[in-house]
C-alpha cells in the first residue's frame with residue numbers, strides 16, 4: 001500500500017509532465033508542491049523547458065525552485081500565468097477547496113486568479129463530500145484583528161489565532177495574522193466567502209471557490225483526474 005507521501009509524489013510527477021515549454025508557470029506551496037518542484041527540476045535537467053517565467057507563492061517554494069536551477073520572478077513582473085500547479089487542504093466534488101494550511105493563501109489566490117489554467121495536486125485524504133474537516137484560514141490585518149475575531153466568535157465560526165510553536169502569533173509574509181475558523185462543516189461556503197470578502201480587515205481567506213480547472217487525486221489504485229465541467 002502506497003504511503004501518503006508516495007501518493008503526493010505520484011500526483012506531483014504527473015503534474016510536472018503537464019508543464020509545456022516556453023510558458024509562464026505558477027507554483028504553489030506545501031508538501032505536495034515540494035514533490036512537484038523536484039519532479040519539474042528533474043525534467044528540466046533532462047530536457048530544458050525554457051520556461052518564459054516562473055512565479056511562486058512562498059519563500060519556501062522559491063528557495064526550492066532556485067535550488068533546482070530555476071529563476072523565480074515576482075508576480076508583478078509577469079503579465080500572465082499560463083498554468084498554476086498548487087496543492088489543497090480539502091477539495092469537494094465541485095472542485096471547490098480550502099487552502100492556506102501553510103499560510104500562503106493570499107499570494108496563492110493572487111497567482112491562481114491570474115492563471116489561465118489552475119491544477120491542484122492532492123492525495124485522496126483531501127477529498128470531502130462537504131467542505132470542512134480542516135480549519136478555514138482567514139488572513140487579517142493586525143489593526144482590526146480583535147474586532148474580526150469577536151465578530152467570527154459571535155457568528156459561531158469558532159475562531160482561533162494561528163500560533164507558532166512558542167505560542168506567539170503566526171505572522172504571514174505580509175505581516176498579518178491568521179485566524180483559523182474551526183467550524184465543521186463550513187456553513188454554505190459561498191455565503192461564508194461573501195461575508196469574509198466584505199469584512200473590513202480581512203485580507204484574504206482560504207475558500208477557493210470555482211477557481212481550479214483540474215484536480216489530480218492520487219489513490220492507491222490510480223490517479224483520478226477531475227475537470228471542471
Ligand SMILES: O=C[C@H](O)[C@H](O)[C@H](O)COP(=O)(O)O
Pocket residue numbers: 028029030031032033086087088089098099100101102103104105108
Ligand atoms: O498555504 C498552503 C497551501 O494552501 C497548500 O497548498 C496546502 O496547505 C496543501 O499543502 P500540502 O500539500 O502540504 O497538504
